[in-house]
Amino acid sequence: MTGVFTLLPEGRNSLLTHPASGDLAPYVAVGGYAPVPRPDRLLEQIAAVGLRGRGGAGFPAAVKLRTVRHSPGPTVVVANGEEGEPGSVKDRWLLRHRPHLVLDGVRLAAAMTGAGRGCVYLSDALAETAVRRALTERPGDLRIDVVRTRHTYVAGEETAVVRRIDGGPALPTAKPPRPFERGVGGLPTLLANVETLARIAVLHSQPDTAAAVAGSHLVTVSGTGGASALIEAPAGTHLKALAALLGHGRADAVLLGGLFGGLHGAGWRGLPLDHDGLATAGGALGCGALHFLHPEDCPVAVATEATAYLAAQSARQCGVCVSGTGALAETLMSLAHGGSCDDTTEKLRRWSRQLPGRGACGLLDAAARIVASLLSHFPDRVDDHRGSACPVCAGPAPSDGRRFVVAVPRPDSSDSSAHPGAERTAP
Ligand SMILES: Cc1cc2nc3c(=O)[nH]c(=O)nc-3n(C[C@H](O)[C@H](O)[C@H](O)COP(=O)(O)O)c2cc1C
Ligand code: SF4
Incomplete structure (x- = not known):
């Protein structure tokens, strides 16, 4: 079984229950694509709430935005939606079902960095269809290209992304330079995960919920002994709460961060959904994918x-x-x-x-x-x-x-009755 659940106290600031479905009208009705008269203020708000990137390393979003903003000459914004981790579905889900949130995030990042060009980088065919459709509807004249790549583990690594967008193979190169120094077309490039950009879009349209938006994570939970799901939860949620929701409560270990954060045995129940907390415990949150190991797993x-x-x-x-x-x-x-x-x-x-x-x-x-x-x-x-x-x-x-490998759930595929405490998402 796969599903979509939110553990946020109220759905207004949730990416999963957000009214912005694939259509433009509901998104505009809740403040989507609103003008951004003071991009500098938006950037400072992002810094104030401490939004961290959702692509894996948890790098502070405002630091990258400021660096590109202060670079001389033209710049580029890239939404990274490749999602190389086999156990993660959040980015494909957002691109398929919330494309306007991602495109609005690109627009806002371009406003903050002065970029004249945007790009959505992806590998999923359904995501491409949804994004191309949303591009025909959205207001504004920022050039946004869609670049599709073959799905591999490394195709979403930042230098591989730049190489592929520039027409080469989706393979990493040595760093430095990092994309924010020299990226697409040799220009300073703000390369951000699609969840990071979607959070910037919600934060802009609902500034009163900014701290909650920055402090929530999309998590893909899986494991052979229970169900799989895409869950949105506040940072700090104990992993035992996420496991219990999907029948993984009796697991005796967890593989953290997709394949990136290592295994954790006894004590996994008390681990927090948080970059720093998991790093302190010797693991890593990575893209937020959790794979539970049951007693019958070795x-x-x-x-x-x-x-x-x-x-x-x-x-x-x-x-x-x-x-x-x-x-x-x-x-x-x-x-x-x-x-x-x-x-x-x-x-x-x-x-x-x-x-x-x-x-x-x-x-x-x-x-x-x-x-x-x-x-x-x-x-x-x-x-x-x-x-x-x-x-x-x-x-x-x-x-x-x-x-x-986890299948991407449909937006209406949750079963709240099977898991009391979970909130059914809006289709
Ligand atoms: C091997 C490898 C694979 C990666 N794959 C992805 C990916 O599929 N999607 C992604 O957003 N970031 C991926 N990253 C992280 C990116 O290099 C980059 O840090 C990230 O997209 C930046 O976005 P953020 O600042 O919003 O987190 C990968 C990193 C490594 C080392
Ligand atoms: S770039 Fe180097 S380290 Fe990365 S996957 Fe390729 S061979 Fe391995």
């Missing part, structure tokens, strides 16, 4: 599948990434199947410390973090695999990352 099997998926998704540009992800995945695979040697754990531990930061993008870091977290949170489960596979790993385990 953390070694899950880590093996995740690293094998990342190794297959390596863009194969950096030697250290090709060999590093390959070695991590192969070694985990042999551990899972009971074929480990005396030094297997030590090798994995050493690599997970040495590899982070050595590739051009964060894919290698993600694989290393999964391995490090497996070793630190599940030492006994790892030991159990020495010399013999556990029943789960001995069975036919998928090794292509299929377990992490």
Whole structure:
């Protein structure tokens, strides 16, 4: 089952229950596309409420906006809707069902940065249709292009985005320069996740709810033992509340941040939905996707599948990434199947410390973090695999990352009666 739920106290400031559906009229009726006479004031408001980017790193939105605003010459705004994480659906959902929020966010970001050109970058065909339709309806004359790419894990990394929009392959390049220094067409580029831009649009049309808008997250929850859903929740919500909503309450671990934030075992229930709180606990919120592991899942099997998926998704540009992800995945695979040697754990531990930061993008870091977290949170489960596979790993385990993939729910697909406390979203 998949669904859409909001845990916000009232729906007015929610992206999921927002009246802006695919049509223009309801959006304009609630203040959408309103003039922005003082873009500098909007920027300061974004800074005041501390809006952080929703693409993964949680970088303060106002800092990037100010940097591009103060760059000399023409600038560009890009809405990043590629959504490479297989376990996340929020960006495709927004593009498919709230395209005007995203386009208005592009318009406002362009006003704040002085950009003369915008671009929506995506890979989903239904999202493209919705955005192109919204573009024909929206007011204003800012040029906004739509660039479609092939869906891969790294296609949404910021330098890959710039490269693809400029006509090249969607592959990362070395940094610096970052896009805000030199991006699309060589121009300073404000590249922001589509959720970040949609939040800017709601914040502009409902300034009295700005703090709540900046302080909420879209989260994709999944796990083989329960349901999957797109949930909007206030920052700080304990993960146990999100898990309970979808039948994951008995999980004994969680994979954080899509494939980016590592595994967390005992104590996961008290973790907060918050960048800093999860970082303090050694994890990362990333794009906000949470995959729960149930007692019948094996953390070694899950880590093996995740690293094998990342190794297959390596863009194969950096030697250290090709060999590093390959070695991590192969070694985990042999551990899972009971074929480990005396030094297997030590090798994995050493690599997970040495590899982070050595590739051009964060894919290698993600694989290393999964391995490090497996070793630190599940030492006994790892030991159990020495010399013999556990029943789960001995069975036919998928090794292509299929377990992490979540279908994009329809806007009216929630079932509030099945999960008391959840609010049904407006279609
Ligand atoms: C390997 C990798 C993949 C990424 N994929 C995405 C993606 O699919 N979508 C996205 O918005 N950001 C992705 N990012 C983050 C972007 O590089 C960039 O930081 C983000 O789009 C900026 O938006 P924000 O400031 O609103 O968070 C990825 C980063 C890495 C390292
Ligand atoms: S670190 Fe890996 S995925 Fe990233 S650019 Fe290098 S080879 Fe490609």
